[in-house]
Amino acid sequence: MAETNKKGIKRHLTTVLRILVAVGALYMVFRGEDFGSLAKLLTGLNPWSVIAAMGLYGVAQVLFVYRWKLLLRILSADIDLLTGLKLHFLGLFYNNCLPSSVGGDLLRAWYITRHVDEDKRVDAALSVFVDRVIGLTGMILMASFFYWLVPVDADSAQAAPQSGAGIMDSLAKFRQPFLYAVLAVIGVIACFLIVPKGRALFLRLFQRAWTLGKKLIGRTLSAVHLYAKKPLSVLMAIGLTVVLQSLCIIGFWLLGRDMGMNVHIKYYFVFFPVSWLIGTIPISVGGMGIMEGGVKLLFLQIAGVTKEQASAIAICQRLIWMVGSLPGIIIHLCGAHLPAEKEQFSVDSRAELD
DSSP: OHHHHHHHHHHHHHHHHHHHHHHHHHHHHHTTOOHHHHHHHHHTSOHHHHHHHHHHHHHHHHHHHHHHHHHHHHTTOOOOHHHHHHHHHHHHHHHHHOOOSSOHHHHHHHHHTTSSOGGGHHHHHHHHHHHHHHHHHHHHHHHHHHHHHOOOOGGGSSSOOOOHHHHHHHHHTTHHHHHHHHHHHHHHHHHHHHSHHHHHHHHHHHHHHHHHHHHHHHHHHHHHHHHHTOHHHHHHHHHHHHHHHHHHHHHHHHHHHHTTOOOOHHHHHHHHHHHHHHHTSTTSGGGTTHHHHHHHHHIIIIIOOOHHHHHHHHHHHHHHHHHHHTHHHHHHHHTTTSOGGGTTSOTTOHHHHO
């Protein structure tokens, strides 16, 4: 019982800290904003542009599940498309709408084990994290391609991109807060290790991680071997990643054009993946505030858009993600993500996930 209470306290403390980081980041990003002008810009969007962006986002989620199914099939742990969509939207809902310490990927990894044979459960769970790695790989490849190989006509942007020195000068404004944050993290870790109970907890966590790691290494190597034998399937998964992420970005580009952002599409294909990559750092709720700050800073300082436009496109991304995740709440409340014959598994069994 005491161990369970400690886990609950730790989980809630982590959630509170991530919420505080999100609130602080949002404050830093939007402080001094003219919210009247920003609201006017957002409410003035053409409804068809919004519908198109939402539609492209929805199609992208279907392709996401096809990519996951492809990776599962390699491990002989396939699921049907409807089940994959349920689990995927449940994960999206947790990632984008809830201040939970249980990440969407972890939730998918847990519930996918309820839908496959017992001897395939570890492989199915591993597929979630392989899926994430392939997603990050495709994201980096796509951003690199557009950054290095797609030229930009100077007349296509509202302002010419800043030189490298100008960009560094802009980023230098954040040097001091970043330094303070790093020092604070180092201080917390140092205090944690100085206290005897902290050292004991660290040792227990390390031992648990080591034991679990040894059990997973064999299965992981086996999965890597299977994926290595199917290079075309892996390449297809990376290709699906590029397509589905491109659909989302094109939707944001349509919204940007509707706002009057005369910016080359190259910027969208570089700035959004960079912000997504930054947002994967688990210090905020769903990357909230972190991704918005990245998108706003990049569009404002490099693409030369107005402050309201940079803020609006960042808000549009967040709203589309949140609205697109809402099917997950229906799945969550109805327990539709559980196998029919195993409904005894609680929808909210977070203690089992820790």
